[in-house]
Amino acid sequence: MKQLILTLAICISFQISAQSDAEILRTIYTNSLTNGMSYQWLDHLSNQIGGRLSGSLNAEKAVQYTKSEFEKLGVDKVWLQPVMVPRWVRGALEFAYIETAPGMTTNVNICALGGSVATPIGGLKAKVIEVGTYKDLEALGEDKIKGKIVFINRPMQPELINTFEAYGGCSSERYSGAREAAKYGAVGTIVRSLSSRMDDYPHTGSMSYGDLPVSQRIPSAAISTNDAELLSNMLALNKDINFYFKQNCKQLEDVQSYNVIAEITGSEFPNEIILVGGHLDSWDLGDGSHDDGAGVVQSMDVLRLLKESGIRPKRTIRAVLFMNEENGLRGGRKYAEVAKSKNENHVFALESDSGGFTPRGFSFQCSDAMLNKIQSWRPLFKPYLIHYFEKGYGGADISPLKSDNIVLAGLRPDSQRYFDHHHAANDTFEAVNKRELELGAASMTSLVYLIDTYGTQLISDEVELKD
Amino acid sequence: MKQLILTLAICISFQISAQSDAEILRTIYTNSLTNGMSYQWLDHLSNQIGGRLSGSLNAEKAVQYTKSEFEKLGVDKVWLQPVMVPRWVRGALEFAYIETAPGMTTNVNICALGGSVATPIGGLKAKVIEVGTYKDLEALGEDKIKGKIVFINRPMQPELINTFEAYGGCSSERYSGAREAAKYGAVGTIVRSLSSRMDDYPHTGSMSYGDLPVSQRIPSAAISTNDAELLSNMLALNKDINFYFKQNCKQLEDVQSYNVIAEITGSEFPNEIILVGGHLDSWDLGDGSHDDGAGVVQSMDVLRLLKESGIRPKRTIRAVLFMNEENGLRGGRKYAEVAKSKNENHVFALESDSGGFTPRGFSFQCSDAMLNKIQSWRPLFKPYLIHYFEKGYGGADISPLKSDNIVLAGLRPDSQRYFDHHHAANDTFEAVNKRELELGAASMTSLVYLIDTYGTQLISDEVELKD
Numbered sequence: 001m002k003q004l005i006l007t008l009a010i011c012i013s014f015q016i017s018a019q020s021d022a023e024i025l026r027t028i029y030t031n032s033l034t035n036g037m038s039y040q041w042l043d044h045l046s047n048q049i050g051g052r053l054s055g056s057l058n059a060e061k062a063v064q065y066t067k068s069e070f071e072k073l074g075v076d077k078v079w080l081q082p083v084m085v086p087r088w089v090r091g092a093l094e095f096a097y098i099e100t101a102p103g104m105t106t107n108v109n110i111c112a113l114g115g116s117v118a119t120p121i122g123g124l125k126a127k128v129i130e131v132g133t134y135k136d137l138e139a140l141g142e143d144k145i146k147g148k149i150v151f152i153n154r155p156m157q158p159e160l161i162n163t164f165e166a167y168g169g170c171s172s173e174r175y176s177g178a179r180e181a182a183k184y185g186a187v188g189t190i191v192r193s194l195s196s197r198m199d200d201y202p203h204t205g206s207m208s209y210g211d212l213p214v215s216q217r218i219p220s221a222a223i224s225t226n227d228a229e230l231l232s233n234m235l236a237l238n239k240d241i242n243f244y245f246k247q248n249c250k251q252l253e254d255v256q257s258y259n260v261i262a263e264i265t266g267s268e269f270p271n272e273i274i275l276v277g278g279h280l281d282s283w284d285l286g287d288g289s290h291d292d293g294a295g296v297v298q299s300m301d302v303l304r305l306l307k308e309s310g311i312r313p314k315r316t317i318r319a320v321l322f323m324n325e326e327n328g329l330r331g332g333r334k335y336a337e338v339a340k341s342k343n344e345n346h347v348f349a350l351e352s353d354s355g356g357f358t359p360r361g362f363s364f365q366c367s368d369a370m371l372n373k374i375q376s377w378r379p380l381f382k383p384y385l386i387h388y389f390e391k392g393y394g395g396a397d398i399s400p401l402k403s404d405n406i407v408l409a410g411l412r413p414d415s416q417r418y419f420d421h422h423h424a425a426n427d428t429f430e431a432v433n434k435r436e437l438e439l440g441a442a443s444m445t446s447l448v449y450l451i452d453t454y455g456t457q458l459i460s461d462e463v464e465l466k467d
Numbered sequence: 468m469k470q471l472i473l474t475l476a477i478c479i480s481f482q483i484s485a486q487s488d489a490e491i492l493r494t495i496y497t498n499s500l501t502n503g504m505s506y507q508w509l510d511h512l513s514n515q516i517g518g519r520l521s522g523s524l525n526a527e528k529a530v531q532y533t534k535s536e537f538e539k540l541g542v543d544k545v546w547l548q549p550v551m552v553p554r555w556v557r558g559a560l561e562f563a564y565i566e567t568a569p570g571m572t573t574n575v576n577i578c579a580l581g582g583s584v585a586t587p588i589g590g591l592k593a594k595v596i597e598v599g600t601y602k603d604l605e606a607l608g609e610d611k612i613k614g615k616i617v618f619i620n621r622p623m624q625p626e627l628i629n630t631f632e633a634y635g636g637c638s639s640e641r642y643s644g645a646r647e648a649a650k651y652g653a654v655g656t657i658v659r660s661l662s663s664r665m666d667d668y669p670h671t672g673s674m675s676y677g678d679l680p681v682s683q684r685i686p687s688a689a690i691s692t693n694d695a696e697l698l699s700n701m702l703a704l705n706k707d708i709n710f711y712f713k714q715n716c717k718q719l720e721d722v723q724s725y726n727v728i729a730e731i732t733g734s735e736f737p738n739e740i741i742l743v744g745g746h747l748d749s750w751d752l753g754d755g756s757h758d759d760g761a762g763v764v765q766s767m768d769v770l771r772l773l774k775e776s777g778i779r780p781k782r783t784i785r786a787v788l789f790m791n792e793e794n795g796l797r798g799g800r801k802y803a804e805v806a807k808s809k810n811e812n813h814v815f816a817l818e819s820d821s822g823g824f825t826p827r828g829f830s831f832q833c834s835d836a837m838l839n840k841i842q843s844w845r846p847l848f849k850p851y852l853i854h855y856f857e858k859g860y861g862g863a864d865i866s867p868l869k870s871d872n873i874v875l876a877g878l879r880p881d882s883q884r885y886f887d888h889h890h891a892a893n894d895t896f897e898a899v900n901k902r903e904l905e906l907g908a909a910s911m912t913s914l915v916y917l918i919d920t921y922g923t924q925l926i927s928d929e930v931e932l933k934d
Contacts, residue, residue, distance in 0.1 A: 030626040158902070159497040161851055196902060358825070358881050360852060384628055385827060387854040414825050414881065416902045435625070435663060435883045 021380055021453070025446045027309045029384055032442035037304055039434045041069060041297040042356070046287040046429035053284040054324040055087030055255045062280050063258045066300065066321050070262035073304050077265065080258040083334040085324040087255050088114055090284055091248030096190075096221065098234055099125070099242040106234075108227035110190065111202040111285060112247040113174060114327045115209075116220045119188065123246030124149070124219060126187050130235050134173055134180040146185030149243050151235075152177045153192045153228050156419065163196055163415040164354070167422075170194060171205070178220035179210045189220040190243065192228035194419060200224045201424040204283050206327045221245055259331045260321040264303055266452075268314040274451055275318050275349040276302045276444055279325035279332075279397055286427030290418065293429075294356025294437055296321050298411070301441040302448055309445075313452045315347065322397040325353070329396055336400035347456045350409045350444060351395025355421075356437040357413035361388025362447060365408040370456060377450055386443055388412050407456050411444055488847055488920070492913045494776045496851055499909035504771055506901045508536060508764040509823070513754040513896035520751040521791040522554030522722045529747050530725045533767065533788050537729035542770050544732065547725040550801040552791040554722050555581055557751055558715030563657075563688065565701055566592070566709040573701075575694035577657065578669040578752060579714040580641060581794045582676075583687040590713030591616070591655050591686060597702050601640055601647040613652030616710050618702075619644045620659045620695050623886065630663055630882040631821070634889075637661060638672070645687035646677045656687040657710065659695035661886060667691045668891040671750050673794045688712055726798045727788040731770055733919075735781040741918055742785050742816040743769045743911055746792035746799075746864055753894030757885065760896075761823025761904055763788050765878070768908040769915055776912075780919045782814065789864040792820070796863055803867035814923045817876045817911060818862025822888075823904040824880035828855025829914060832875040837923060844917055853910050855879050874923050878911055 019027070032038070045052075045062060052059040063080065070078040094112055097105040112118075129144060130151045131137060137145060152173045156166035171194060178189040193203035202222045209217045223231065234241055260280060266272060278295020282288020299319045306313060322331035339346060350362070361381075364371055375389050394408030402408060413436070421427040486494070499505070512519075512529060519526040530547065537545040561579055564572040579585075596611060597618045598604060604612060619640045623633040638661060645656040660670035669689045676684045690698065701708055727747060733739060745762020749755020766786045773780060789798035806813060817829070828848075831838055842856050861875030869875060880903070888894040 029628070033625045158500045161496070161906075163902075358883050385855065388852065416825050416906070417900050420900070433884050433887070435630075439628075439883070 021450065024309065024311065024449060025380055028305055028445045028449065029442040031305055031308045032301065032438045032445070033435065035308070036301055036438040036441055038297040038301045038437050038441045041300060042289060042293050042432060042437065043429060045293045045296065046289045050287045051284040052280060052282045052288055053088070054085040054257060054281045054327060055252070056284070059257060059281055059323065063260055066260045066280065066296065069300065070260065073262070073307065075262050075264050075303050078262045081261055081335065081338060082256055082258055083323055083330050084254045085257045085330045086328045087252040088327060089250060089252060091118065091250060094221070094247040096223070096243065096245035098231060099244060100234065100238065106230070108230065109200050109202050109224040110221040110245055111204045112249040113191065113207040113220045113222055114204055114283065115207050115251070116178065116247065116249055117217045118248050118250060119219045119246050123244055124188050125242050125244040127240065128231070128235060128243045130232060134177045137180055137184055140184070142184045145181065148186055149188040149190055150177070150181035150186040151190045151231060153232050155192060156194060156196055158196070163419050166196070167194055167419055174205050174222065175207050178207055178218055179212050182212055182216050182218045186218055188218050188245065190223050190245070191220065193222045193225050194422070195225050195424070196419040198225050198229070200226050201426050203422060203424040204285055205423045219247055221247060257323045259323050259335055261318060262303060263316055263318040264306065264313055266315040267312050270316050271345050272315040273318050273344055273346045274315050274448055275320055275346055275398065276448060277320035277322055277349070277397055278352045279323070280321040281324050281326055283326055283423045285423065285425040286421070287429060288427055289429045289432045290355040290421050290427050291423065292325065292353045294432060294440065295352035298352045298356070298437065298441040298444055302445045305441060305445040306449065311449055315452045317448060317452065325397050332397035333400050339401065346401055346406050348407045348409070348451045349394065349398040349401055350411065350447060351398045352411040352440060352444060353395045353397070354411060354415065355413050355418040356432045356440060357417060358436045359386060359411060359413050359440040359443040361386050361412050363390055363392025363394070363410045363412055365391070365394050365402070370407055373454070380450070381446070384439065384443065409447070411440060413440055488917065491776065491778065491916060492847055495772055495912045495916065496909040498772050498775045499768065499905040499912070500902065502775070503768055503905040503908055505764040505768045505904050505908045508767060509756060509760050509899060509904065510896060512760045512763065513756045517754045518751040519747060519749045519755055521552040521724060521748045521794060522719070523751070526724060526748055526790065530727055533727045533747065533763065536767065537727065540729070540771050540774065542729050542731050545729045548728055548802065548805060549723055549725055550790055550797050551721045552724045552797050553795045554719040555794060556717060556719060558585065558717060561688070561714040563690070563710070563712035565698060566711060567701065567705065573697070575697065576667050576669050576691040577688040577712055578671045579716040580658065580674040580687045580689055581671055581750065582674050582718070583645065583714065583716055584684045585715050585717060586655070586686045586713050590711055592709050592711040593654050594707065595698070595702060595710045597699060601644045604647055604651055607651070609651045612648065615653055616655040616657055617644070617648035617653040618657045618698060620699050622659065623661060623663055625663070630886050633663070634661055634886055641672050641689065642674050645674055645685055646679050649679055649683050649685045653685055655685050655712065657690050657712070658687065660689045660692050660891070661889070662692050662891070663886040665692050665696070667693050668893050670889060670891040671752055672890045686714055688714060724790045726790055726802055728785060729770060730783055730785040731773060731780055733782040734779050737783050738812050739782040740785050740811055740813045741782050741915055742787055742813055742865065743915060744787035744789055744816070744864055745819045746790070747788040748791050748793055750793055750890045752890065752892040753888070754896060755894055756896045756899045757822040757888050757894050758890065759792065759820045761899060761907065762819035765819045765904065765908040765911055769912045772908060772912040773916065778916055782919050784915060784919065792864050799864035800867050806868065813868055813873050815874045815876065815918045816861065816865040816868055817878065817914060818865045819878040819907060819911060820862045820864070821878060821882065822880050822885040823899045823907060824884060825903045826853060826878060826880050826907040826910040828853050828879050830857055830859025830861070830877045830879055832858070832861050832869070837874055840921070847917070848913070851906065851910065876914070878907055880907055
């Protein structure tokens with residue numbers, strides 16, 4: 001008992017006495033790894049709620065759940081910010097097959113791309129023309145495309161170390177493929193899934209018809225990487241095979257939803273806002289654990305870990321769970337619009353939307369001077385193997401906040417496995433490792449602590465750390 | 468066709484012309500990620516062969532398979548090095564339950580520890596005494612221990628970032644627990660599995676009775692982390708519950724097995740040997756994909772990637788697939804013994820035995836001067852996010868080679884998930900990510916290339932890179 005009291009006394013004094021930055025980071029990481037809430041929250045979001053497509057019942061459940069969990073934390077403010085979101089629904093039963101001769105069919109795995117129109121009620125069957133990129137369409141011309149299904153078979157480049165770069169290299173095939181193919185009279189498009197793996201999961205994601213008249217819009221689906229290879233091989237043997245697919249998706253009226261917001265009000269500079277966030281909506285095929293349940297629960301845990309670690313921030317720390325990143329970015333746009341109308345001063349925004357994998361560091365949209373300042377914190381992060389502090393993208397939801405007065409930042413987890421799961425039915429809770437998720441939450445909290453302590457206003461590049 | 472010829476011409480010239488180190492590393496990584504063999508070899512080792520406990524039929528199949536694959540590579544020499552290995556077998560059916568009252572039982576998941584004796588033929592049932600570490604036994608004394616099963620319930624510390632450190636903190640409970648408990652008259656030991664996760668898998672691993680007489684040896688098993696918590700909670704409610712377990716393992720006579728060795732003979736300094744290796748044996752519960760199928764196939768791929776990348780090494784590069792790391796280290800000892808008897812000059816040895824996860828860097832047993840030299844290569848590795856170059860352990864199999872003339876090194880992959888799978892039934896092929904495995908093989912090949920190019924003999928700390 002004496003020992004217990006002593007231990008408690010040490011703990012309490014440890015929290016309130018002046019600590020070095022290194023000690024504070026150690027406290028944050030220990031708290032995350034020993035009593036973090038990220039994993040438990042993600043379990044609920046993923047397994048009790050599930051996929052959270054904008055406008056769905058699940059998305060609304062997630063709004064209520066996270067608001068209620070924020071309230072339990074006893075932070076200074078919790079509120080919902082209304083935002084109108086698009087509502088696209090997949091509908092029941094989508095399927096596809098390759099037909100080599102009448103009655104000779106091979107089923108393949110497809111899913112409608114988000115935003116696509118449905119096929120005719122009886123499905124769509126046509127000859128197929130394969131291209132490597134939608135840019136090949138022009139050379140083929142209407143003659144060779146008209147009446148056919150365009151199959152865009154562009155694999156992610158495996159030699160790129162950062163898988164986001166490989167994704168970026170072919171995401172426009174998915175986004176714009178149908179629009180481009182329709183111009184040449186195609187009746188549908190089938191796009192190779194943007195996945196780093198060979199497997200049977202089709203990966204959805206947003207697509208757009210741009211300003212194409214409604215009457216010219218053609219259905220567009222993703223096909224699994226294994227089946228893309230199969231289809232390509234079968235076409236090499238016989239150009240005259242038919243492809244059949246049926247999907248029942250539709251775009252309904254916009255509905256009201258919410259960004260979920262919570263904050264710890266700053267003790268010295270309450271008007272300087274440091275934002276952390278992720279997006280609460282997800283695609284519908286899996287439960288959205290990596291994209292972006294992980295970013296949601298990590299952002300929530302930043303507020304909690306600051307409190308648990310006895311940190312009273314000088315600036316306002318605000319966690320924002322954005323709605324509708326996947327197919328509209330309405331939440332991110334609304335948040336920035338309201339912030340502007342209220343003349344709020346956001347000095348820093350950090351987004352976690354790259355999966356719940358082992359964190360490697362952060363990317364920053366900022367000045368050289370600010371990057372130098374952040375890089376001077378490297379030694380503090382070294383014990384946690386956080387080594388990546390480079391210029392780069394912050395995140396989609398925070399991008400509308402961009403101005404000269406804000407530093408935008410993104411958590412950069414290890415990217416090797418992300419696109420194995422991204423937008424597919426295997427983006428599930430089981431694919432998230434508890435420790436990896438918790439290390440991400442701790443890394444975000446540590447960066448937020450340092451930004452709060454040392455600010456983003458630079459007088460010179462010289463930075464002294466507390467020791 | 469013209470384009471193909473041009474591409475081929477570029478490829479060939481790319482291989483034979485003078486390239487910078489940065490270009491060579493880029494070629495190595497690209498080759499590994501686009502046409503690496505690691506994953507395919509691992510698929511065979513794991514799914515066509517399976518767990519490879521020393522002395523088992525599977526271990527011998529793995530010897531023949533890897534020898535044959537080495538031969539297909541067209542390297543300069545391939546041979547088997549005979550070594551006598553212990554043969555411990557698990558036997559059929561092991562099971563356990565907690566008995567709260569006669570007939571009231573709850574099954575729990577256990578597995579015999581490697582090297583343990585069997586229980587009596589009808590199993591072993593006794594009261595349980597729980598300790599946090601085997602060091603608590605002395606304070607309890609024979610009075611409280613005699614006739615009971617000692618339950619050592621020591622969790623891995625979650626707050627340690629490097630999970631190997633957490634593992635090291637409690638691996639002696641598993642290794643020495645039974646020997647220590649037997650001294651106080653315990654009839655058996657149950658050890659909490661060394662796992663970073665809460666789940667139902669028991670994790671085996673080696674244990675030793677030291678010089679304890681055979682008649683005093685007591686059976687020892689690991690219990691899953693979930694069931695360790697269950698048992699602990701039930702004991703907190705009622706100290707008088709019984710624990711029953713039955714296991715049928717035994718130690719047979721030693722049998723002959725082999726280290727599998729292949730080399731590319733050095734073009735300038737054939738007598739300077741650079742070794743890369745992993746261990747071919749594994750535990751029997753899973754298929755040993757991470758421990759250490761990954762290290763085996765990565766080491767094999769080092770030879771292949773050097774050839775594929777057009778590198779003709781100056782020094783001899785030798786891949787060694789060691790037998791019997793898990794329960795004897797006989798392969799490692801035999802290799803060092805033969806090397807010494809032949810007066811071979813090993814200048815560098817690199818082991819991969821920490822799982823097939825995303826590589827973070829390497830640890831080195833070497834001089835400060837050599838570490839400085841290696842750290843000067845950091846910029847070359849930066850594009851591949853390889854950032855960890857620190858002093859530390861090389862690996863078990865290469866440790867018998869230790870001398871003043873050799874640098875020992877270990878690949879350091881991300882460690883967060885390793886002990887979720889280590890020595891358990893879920894150490895399977897599905898738990899290995901292709902890209903992560905291939906990045907490890909490329910990182911090893913790159914380090915070997917640089918060591919071969921710049922040597923390990925230091926005249927000064929100044930190192931110039933080719934550019």
